[in-house]
Amino acid sequence: MMINKTHKRLFILLSIMLFVADTLFVTINYVSDKRTMQQSLSQDGLQLERSFNVAFTMTLNNMSQLATFIARSTEVQHLFSQGVQAVKKEGGGAGGAESARLRDMLYDSVSPGWAKMTEKYQVRQLHFHLGPGSTSFLRVHKPQRFGDNMDNLRHMVVDVNRDGDPRQGFELGRVYSGLRGIVPVFSDSDSTHQIGALEVGTSFKTLIDSLGSSIGGNIAVLLNEANVENATWSRPNEPESRTPCGCFIEATSSPALSALLAERASTKWSKPPKSVRTILVNTASGPVALTEFALSDYVGERDGSETPVGRIMIWKSAADVVEELNHNTWINIIYGIVGFLIIELALFWGIRLALRQLEQTVDERTQEIQVLNRQLEEIAHQDMLTGVSSRRYFMMRFQQELNRNQRSKQPMTLLMVDVDRFKRVNDTWGHQVGDQVLSDLGHLMIENSRNYDVVGRYGGEEFCLLLPGVDAATGLQMAEKLRERVERQITIPGDGIHVTISIGVALYAEGQSAEEWINAADQALYKAKDSGRNRCLLAETARSESLSTI
Ligand SMILES: Nc1nc2c(ncn2[C@@H]2O[C@H](COP(=O)(O)OP(=O)(O)OP(=O)(O)O)[C@@H](O)[C@H]2O)c(=O)[nH]1
Secondary structure, three states, X not given: OOOOHHHHHHHHHHHHHHHHHHHHHHHHHHHHHHHHHHHHHHHHHHHHHHHHHHHHHHHHHHHHHHXXXXXXXXXXXXXHHHHHHHHHHOOOOOOOHHHHHHHHHHHHHHHHHHHHHHHHHOOOEEEEEEOOOOEEEEEOOOOOOOOOEOOOOOHHHHHHHHHOOOEEEEEOOOOXXXXXXXXXXXXXXXXXXXXXXXXXXXXXXXXXXXXHHHHOOEEEEEEEHHHHHHHOOOOOOHHHHEOOOOEEEEEEOOOOHHHHHHHHHOOOOOOOOOOOEEEEEEEOOEEEEEEEEEEOOHHHHHHOOOOOOEEEEEEEEOHHHHHHHHHHHHHHHHHHHHHHHHHHHHHHHHXXXXXXXXXXXXXXXXXXXXXXXXXXXXXXXXXXXXXXXXXXXXXXHHXXXXXXXXHHOOOEEEEEEEEOOHHHHHHHHOHHHHHHHHHHHHHHHHHHOOOOOEEEEEEOOEEEEEEEOOOHHHHHXXXXXXXXXXXXXXXXXXXXXXXXXXXXXXXXXXXXXXXXXXXXXXXXXXXXXXXXXXOEXXXXXXXXXXXXXX
16 A cells, blocks of 8 residues: 555655654653753762861861860970060060070970870970060961061961950962961960960861761862962972963862862862852763852951952762763654654554545445446336236347447347237226236246347336347247247236237348337237237248247
8 A cells, every 4th residue: 555645745754743742752751861860960060168167167076176175284284384484575566585495395295295286186386476466476387487577377376366266267368378276375374364375276288188087078178369469588399380261279189179270270260169069060070060169268257358268179070970871862863853753653544544545445445336327227227017028128129239240240129019909908907916917027038038139118017128149040940939938938917817028130231220220129019919919920021930839
């Protein structure tokens, strides 16, 4: 079965619509999966920020605890108190010889503990400050440098020396920025008299190393270059720490940061994000989920400044989530293709089936029409009462046989048959009985004829029988045979009286017209009637001979 043009167009149109819908479905799924992945990364990022803040606060608490512990030692208080007085006497600043002696004694007193603190707790700074403001009395971590004023740098110390309340936080420094706890130091003789402040500090390095290993990722602390410039003298790791991003690497748990920064430099970098932000960055070693958030220092938090001093970067491999996204995308595409093919097949077979059914219905209707046409034709060709050919059809066949005879030159004989005294039958037994007699005669004539004979009802109770290939003598014999059978077999229904017929027989004479031939048979019939009925008579054109009598 062929799909015609209209159906082909319909199929192509539906296929295109289906393809567009399918592509849309795959795209929407991909966008949705990507959004889910981004949401999941953002959730992870928030969690990472919380973890960082917890570690940050705990580190500061530790610094404050250590500072408090040392500042409460009476020996430390005693030596620092004497040192403070000596500096005053010796003109402030670094003081003189007495100040130096007491500084050394204080150093000797705390340095054993300091060694343990640096080793066990990674403490980087232990610093005694004189007030008001901030003047260095003793850097236990660097005892050779002292006496410098740091009012513009050590804001926490200045604040503690001013009001006596402990402080903790992140602060930029001249050499190392740090996470610091600052507590007031009181005199050993008068616990209400503050003599200075003690600072204990550490770097970010320890925090990010331990936090990085526990979260399975890496952490870096980046400071804005401008802030660092303002706060520092010189940085020991300065050359490596400057980056194309315009920031200073304060600490990193992985050297891979430089590659990440190079990737990151191509995107918008200027300010640290206000809230936590997690993005996906493609690096040479694979996709990475990068979480960033702002880092404020003590001054910024104290003064409510919105400008952070740097940012924290936490990054983890995102290979698994990207792989999952890719996997889901492929599954989406495969589902899309399989779904498309299945619907296409269903569409194709659906159209095929619908067409087949349509064609079947058309075939059935055509057959029904053909049957009806045949029936109509038969009805038109047949005389309903007697079953023989109608006069119209008989005349058509009669003419055909005549035409054929022009070529074949075979003999042909025509029988004109008429029921004897039929009017009396009608008048005596009624029209219905008359009809029955005509019907019986018609069927008997059909029975009695050959396949190629033509039996027709010529009019009223008159019938014709055309016998192709039959000469006059045979025709007469056949007429007689018919007459005998009628007389023997057809009776008036319910009465038993035999019906008889008369037959005029005419052989076709070459050159005769149809009309002349029928007239010849009719004349013979007329004579048969006239000579007593129930007989067969040959037309005069041939040698006439009566073969039967009543
Ligand atoms: N029942 C019935 N009668 C018919 C039919 N066609 C014609 N007739 C009747 O047939 C009769 C023919 O009568 P006539 O032509 O006078 O001839 P007849 O009575 O047969 O006498 P002969 O032919 O001289 O033997 C008429 O009364 C018609 O009405 C028909 O289809 N059915």
